[in-house]
Amino acid sequence: MVVSGGAPVIEARGLTKRYRGGQLAVDGLDLVVPEGSVFGFLGPNGSGKTTTIRMLLGLVEPTAGAARLLGRPMPRAARAVLPQVGALIEGPAQYGFLSGRDNLVRFDATDPTADPRTRAARVEAALGRVGLGAAADKRAKAYSLGMKQRLGIAAALLRPRRLLVLDEPTNGLDPQGMREIRTLVRELAAEGTTVFLSSHLLDEIEQVCTHAAVMARGRLLAQGPVAELSGPARGRLAVTTPDAADAARVLAEHGVTGVEAGEGRVSGDLPAGDPAADPADLNAALVRAGVRVRAFGVERGTLEDAFVALTGEGFDVAG
Numbered sequence: 001m002v003v004s005g006g007a008p009v010i011e012a013r014g015l016t017k018r019y020r021g022g023q024l025a026v027d028g029l030d031l032v033v034p035e036g037s038v039f040g041f042l043g044p045n046g047s048g049k050t051t052t053i054r055m056l057l058g059l060v061e062p063t064a065g066a067a068r069l070l071g072r073p074m075p076r077a078a079r080a081v082l083p084q085v086g087a088l089i090e091g092p093a094q095y096g097f098l099s100g101r102d103n104l105v106r107f108d109a110t111d112p113t114a115d116p117r118t119r120a121a122r123v124e125a126a127l128g129r130v131g132l133g134a135a136a137d138k139r140a141k142a143y144s145l146g147m148k149q150r151l152g153i154a155a156a157l158l159r160p161r162r163l164l165v166l167d168e169p170t171n172g173l174d175p176q177g178m179r180e181i182r183t184l185v186r187e188l189a190a191e192g193t194t195v196f197l198s199s200h201l202l203d204e205i206e207q208v209c210t211h212a213a214v215m216a217r218g219r220l221l222a223q224g225p226v227a228e229l230s231g232p233a234r235g236r237l238a239v240t241t242p243d244a245a246d247a248a249r250v251l252a253e254h255g256v257t258g259v260e261a262g263e264g265r266v267s268g269d270l271p272a273g274d275p276a277a278d279p280a281d282l283n284a285a286l287v288r289a290g291v292r293v294r295a296f297g298v299e300r301g302t303l304e305d306a307f308v309a310l311t312g313e314g315f316d317v318a319g
């Protein structure tokens with residue numbers, strides 16, 4: 001995965017959308033998506049993700065602000081830029097009575113710039129790309145939801161793309177289907193495609209994305225590399241030991257707070273802001289005191305911790 005220092009693949013400045021009814025769906029959004037990233041656009045239902053994606057792709061006119069895609073202004077440069085961008089918005093549109101392959105043939109034929117002589121090869125490559133080669137002759141209506149989603153992505157990948165935009169690609173999928181999509185996203189990223197995907201599922205973003213932005217009620221709360229967003233967020237120390245009571249005492253003596261001792265396990269909060277509190281020293285202190293340590297680690301904060309810290313509320317994953 002190459003995250004280069006080049007121009008951002010997506011850049012929004014003060015991007016705002018107020019719908020005619022007066023609803024402020026997106027409010028002054030500043031967004032920077034680095035090339036080569038898998039960028040998670042995270043927010044509860046109704047937080048403005050789809051509206052943002054539509055503005056980025058030039059499908060909805062912003063009320064204020066500006067968006068650039070692949071370094072070019074949108075929607076002005078849409079004709080030059082969009083051929084390099086694959087998008088899957090609001091689920092795949094497919095003909096159930098056609099096979100997966102014939103769906104792609106049909107879709108490819110709607111592209112006036114696609115050479116009919118190389119169509120078959122293009123379609124086979126796209127089917128292989130998403131792992132539908134073996135199921136290519138099945139009718140799409142017999143596909144699982146995950147397969148339908150992959151067929152939709154295959155359609156977006158009939159041409160080489162610099163950027164792939166996926167709006168809630170795992171919505172409604174079972175765990176197996178989600179895994180398939182995650183694997184595909186990772187493979188595409190490894191080949192250098194920047195992937196921008198929206199989701200209301202925190203752990204999904206955490207598992208697949210290098211970068212993320214967090215939206216709530218039309219506003220951007222935070223953005224950056226996932227590791228920076230979720231950690232250090234007050235790492236919690238976790239020690240696995242048969243001597244839990246002794247370990248708890250030693251840790252407390254060394255400034256660890258909120259110590260909890262359970263069966264074979266002790267956890268606690270590292271002394272905040274104390275540069276002398278190196279976890280290695282705590283481990284050494286345990287060993288000196290004769291505590292037998294089976295495992296010793298600092299648990300990173302999760303994106304959910306970060307979200308709760310940002311909003312003061314839980315992440316509503318309903319719907």
Ligand SMILES: Nc1ncnc2c1ncn2[C@@H]1O[C@H](COP(=O)(O)OP(=O)(O)OP(=O)(O)O)[C@@H](O)[C@H]1O
Nearest residue numbers: 019021023025043044045046047048049050051052
């Ligand atoms: N065409 C429209 N006209 C008026 N209001 C709209 C329109 N589309 C969306 N909205 C409103 O704008 C807000 C943001 O909606 P949007 O679909 O962008 O959010 P989202 O984060 O993508 O949510 P979801 O995951 O449910 O699609 C919501 O309150 C929604 O009701």
